[in-house]
Amino acid sequence: MVNEAGGIKSLGGAKLNLIVSDVQSDTTVTRTETDRLITGNKLSAIHGCYASALTLIASEVCERAHVPIITGSSSDQLNKGRSYTFTPFARASQFAKAQLQMAKLVSDQAKVAVIFENTAFGTSTSNGLKELAPGEGVEIVMFEPYSAGFTDASPLINKVKASGANTLFSLSYLNDLILIVRTVKQVGLNIAINGGSGGFVMPDFYKNVGKAAEGLQGVAHWNHDVNDDAQKVNAEFKKRTGEFAFEYAGGL
Template identity: 25%
Template sequence: MTRRSRSLSRRTVLKSGVALTSMLAAPGLLRAEPAPVKVGLLQPISGAFALDGDLARIGAEYAVKEINDAGGIKALGGAKLELVLGDSRSNAEAGAQATEELQSAGVAAVLGGFASGIALTATQTAARYDLPFVVDCAVADTITERGLKNTFRFNPNFSMATDVALKNLVKLNDDAGKPVKTVAIVHEDGLFGSGLAKIMQQKLPSLGFQIVETIAHPTPARDMSNVVLRLRALNPDLIVPSHYFNEFVLMARTLQQQRVRPKGIYAVFGGAASSYRFVNEFPEAAQGVMDCNHWGDPKSPITAKLRETVTAAGKFYAYNTPINYSLMKVFAQAVEKAGSADRAKIIEALAGGEFDSGIMPYGKTKFDAKGQNLSALPLNTQVQGKDIKVIYPADYADAKPVFPING
């Protein structure tokens, strides 16, 4: 070998050594970053329910950041979650369209839905692609009764929630000396309100309550004067309302203005009853209103952090934030269990797994054969002063109920 050949060989080895040292010092050059796991969030970002959609987005984004900051999906080499937002525009048809768009974007699953009508069309659309769909807070029983293997519901349904609400109502009334004997039901005439009213009509009489009338109204509604005039004439001890935010506020304010003072307002999934916007903007109308609704554990430090995040964004805290924070946590656990972003494997993991429920008071989330989380539990809240307090059950309560509020 010539001197020049030996010199070239030595330089080649030295260059190779430098290159190898550089690669060892920067392992990212040896190993590609794992592909992100795209997860769709279907919410009403525009339209009548835009406030709810925005609060849901904040909760989901908070959870995604926590998961990614903690190292991403460990089973996939630290793959990060990538949130893809779908806007249902607050109506069922647009919800189906947005689900199609999320499918085209290549998401591994869709979370959310918010309203029952939107969730019904969106889950049906997702089923055509075997796309996992986990519902956040839509409550119609029918959502999980259609045999759709892709569809799961994190929150309690109509029947589960009314069972809890009525049990707590009986306790509330008994503890106060049974001041409530007559009840008026006021509900929006869509799938949500009508379904809930039907269940209440079936169950209240057997518990010793006389239903004096059931009053339906359209959504949206711009005037509640006729409804309140009818309530004045009926003079029920208790009003059980079931409608969305704007209509709930309109009814409560009209009751206040017309000086109609029942002994209590006891909502089930009340659209404004568990909203700090209602409490802050109309404190007198909100005072004493009770609700049985989705609600995060008030004793969890994460609940306080989420509320601070919402407030810092100039918005009013409500249940949408903790429920979508928790739902994102459940999804991440399902992907870990599946060990894959494959849709079929995620469906299998959701169907057969048991998951921590984030900050929702559900204990362990476990879906039954229909896709319903049977451990889901609503909490009873009451507006007291400038705050919303949990009054039932005792394990989560941070205040005692004030009842009756009038009379």
């Protein structure tokens, strides 16, 4: 759409040339592929990588090569000691504040269980929750990391059930989140669920859990109806993909 509108006006109508690369959600591939893109092309910038843990690696390569990287990843670590890394989206710690405020809408005596993937995204957001909770008047009754890609969420959810929490914060990517929400429903746990971005904002989450998604709350970086330009982009995105432009697509 930028090219069709005459290119980047501030650069004399320069056209965008998008080179797409798949880092396969792998840390080693992320490093080698970022290096390959930089050495094999005359790049103006890089955008990526969705998962904060991968973006941290890509940004290290970009910093050494003095190539700007623009990312929608939310880890607060991305803003430390980097000069070529640009993060226009909200930080993980900002998600934490919004989640705590939403918890108080559920109960004036919010008791929160926090479960989080032990990666950059989950750790940054959960640490923000722990730090900010006392000032928001929210009690954290459970604080539990887990390893990504687990196949049985029952032990984790049983701990949530035993904690006495009335709200669950699950800081999770897509596949883990699907399993967690399904398990909550299967064990009959009646608890408010609030997510900080991650899998909560992806259409595939709702396709997989169906009615189990009813009543869930989440915090997102961006929404496709934020302004007229965003709505135009969303309309084109939906025309091409059949889906609305969720926040990670909107980041680009």
